[in-house]
Amino acid sequence: MSEYFHSVTLDFEKCKGCTNCIKKCPMEAIRVHDGKATIMQERCIDCGECIRCCPNHAKTAVTDTLDILSEYKYRIALPAPSFFGQFKELENADCVLHGLLSIGFDDVFEVALAAEIVGFLVHQYIKDNKVKKPVFSSACPAVLRLMQIKFPDLLEQIAPILTPMEVAARLAKEEAVRKTGIDYEDIGAFFISPCPAKVTEMRNPMTTKHSAVNGVIGVQLIYKDIIKYIIKEKTQKDPSRLQKATKLGMAWGYVTGESKNVDASTTLAVSGIHNVISLLEEIERGELKNVDFIELQACIGGCVGGPLNIHNLFVGRVRLRELIKKCGSKPSYYTDEELLRFYTQGHYASTEPVQPKAIMHLDEDMSKAIQKMERLDQITNELPGLDCGACGSPSCRALAEDIIRGIAFETDCVIKLREKVKTLAEEILDLARIVPPVMADTSKKTGEK
Numbered sequence: 001m002s003e004y005f006h007s008v009t010l011d012f013e014k015c016k017g018c019t020n021c022i023k024k025c026p027m028e029a030i031r032v033h034d035g036k037a038t039i040m041q042e043r044c045i046d047c048g049e050c051i052r053c054c055p056n057h058a059k060t061a062v063t064d065t066l067d068i069l070s071e072y073k074y075r076i077a078l079p080a081p082s083f084f085g086q087f088k089e090l091e092n093a094d095c096v097l098h099g100l101l102s103i104g105f106d107d108v109f110e111v112a113l114a115a116e117i118v119g120f121l122v123h124q125y126i127k128d129n130k131v132k133k134p135v136f137s138s139a140c141p142a143v144l145r146l147m148q149i150k151f152p153d154l155l156e157q158i159a160p161i162l163t164p165m166e167v168a169a170r171l172a173k174e175e176a177v178r179k180t181g182i183d184y185e186d187i188g189a190f191f192i193s194p195c196p197a198k199v200t201e202m203r204n205p206m207t208t209k210h211s212a213v214n215g216v217i218g219v220q221l222i223y224k225d226i227i228k229y230i231i232k233e234k235t236q237k238d239p240s241r242l243q244k245a246t247k248l249g250m251a252w253g254y255v256t257g258e259s260k261n262v263d264a265s266t267t268l269a270v271s272g273i274h275n276v277i278s279l280l281e282e283i284e285r286g287e288l289k290n291v292d293f294i295e296l297q298a299c300i301g302g303c304v305g306g307p308l309n310i311h312n313l314f315v316g317r318v319r320l321r322e323l324i325k326k327c328g329s330k331p332s333y334y335t336d337e338e339l340l341r342f343y344t345q346g347h348y349a350s351t352e353p354v355q356p357k358a359i360m361h362l363d364e365d366m367s368k369a370i371q372k373m374e375r376l377d378q379i380t381n382e383l384p385g386l387d388c389g390a391c392g393s394p395s396c397r398a399l400a401e402d403i404i405r406g407i408a409f410e411t412d413c414v415i416k417l418r419e420k421v422k423t424l425a426e427e428i429l430d431l432a433r434i435v436p437p438v439m440a441d442t443s444k445k446t447g448e449k
């Protein structure tokens with residue numbers, strides 16, 4: 001099996017060991033030892049929270065670069081709906097789509113268009129089946145990875161439909177084969193991404209065996225080129241119309257957009273990985289059984305809040321909404337018959353169930369594992385419970401786990417270290433008070449004057 005790829009990585013040189021990131025990581029995946037952070041790969045969900053909070057820019061996302069285009073005969077850009085929120089005062093999406101053509105792509109396919117299809121497919125799935133409620137969206141890979149690790153019992157409630165990115169890649173390639181006659185394998189589809197989790201998803205897909213996406217390019221890598229193109233284009237005549245998505249699909253770029261596409265009777269939209277965790281904890285306890293569909297997004301505000309975007313999430317959201325208003329109303333690019341055909345053929349249904357992922361094996365031997373668990377509880381109870389993070393682990397419980405796993409010591413806790421130093425100092429003082437028998441004043445013992 002190939003090694004699991006993570007997009008989020010640490011630049012060791014830049015890390016100052018400030019411990020800012022250990023508290024922000026929702027998975028308690030970061031430790032700071034010897035003045036440097038490390039990411040525990042098996043826990044990381046590539047949510048990018050640590051990229052946002054590191055004051056030293058030591059956390060980065062590895063994405064593909066435009067060099068990858070040269071590996072394919074025909075190259076299609078798949079811009080995320082949130083991408084359009086990065087540009088101000090757009091009259092329509094066309095100049096951005098033309099901008100993508102100007103930097104080396106042969107074609108564009110809006111992921112917003114695929115989002116409309118996914119919305120329809122999830123709607124039909126909820127309508128036609130006796131599903132266990134609530135049904136969760138499958139679109140955010142960071143949320144799916146979170147559920148694999150922390151909420152395995154809820155995995156069966158994930159909508160079994162591919163993500164808009166995946167559907168867009170398949171549709172775009174099929175369309176390109178028809179249009180150009182070029183072989184499917186020679187056509188590359190490249191997602192323009194606000195998010196490191198999408199890079200990880202392309203390399204290690206959860207709902208399909210093989211991703212149809214050939215590369216994921218971070219927004220920040222091409223932003224300046226598109227801006228230059230838009231400024232130049234303003235002085236030229238109207239670009240030809242490339243935009244096919246309606247405002248419904250484009251709204252997928254911010255939280256609530258997906259729910260509007262799914263259009264179920266009762267929906268809920270939640271964004272921000274910590275909010276998602278607390279909501280899923282409630283659902284595990286039996287809440288919200290009557291809600292049809294829940295949209296879950298790891299980034300606050302949805303994809304406009306993605307860590308690879310250039311602009312603040314509120315700026316991105318306002319700009320995207322303004323653009324959507326200007327788009328006006330137009331019918332869906334795909335007819336109702338085509339959408340229904342996509343549904344009945346199951347062409348865009350998930351082929352793999354999302355599997356649970358265990359992250360902490362105390363021991364292969366059950367009785368040893370129980371002993372270790374008891375020891376873990378004991379160490380946790382003996383720690384001060386301040387969760388200060390000064391030890392380099394995010395909480396006292398996490399430090400106890402690290403001690404059991406052999407990667408930390410009880411004295412990494414500053415309070416414990418202080419107690420130990422105090423006890424040692426007292427022992428030294430006691431020892432200092434002891435006088436050797438030859439020097440001892442024996443008169444005290446005998447009572448002689």
Ligand code: SF4
Binds near residue numbers: 053
């Ligand atoms: S926030 Fe984390 S990665 Fe960034 S400098 Fe501090 S310890 Fe290192």
Ligand code: SF4
Binds near residue numbers: 024026029043049
């Ligand atoms: S990407 Fe998310 S899960 Fe991974 S280390 Fe950073 S904050 Fe933690």
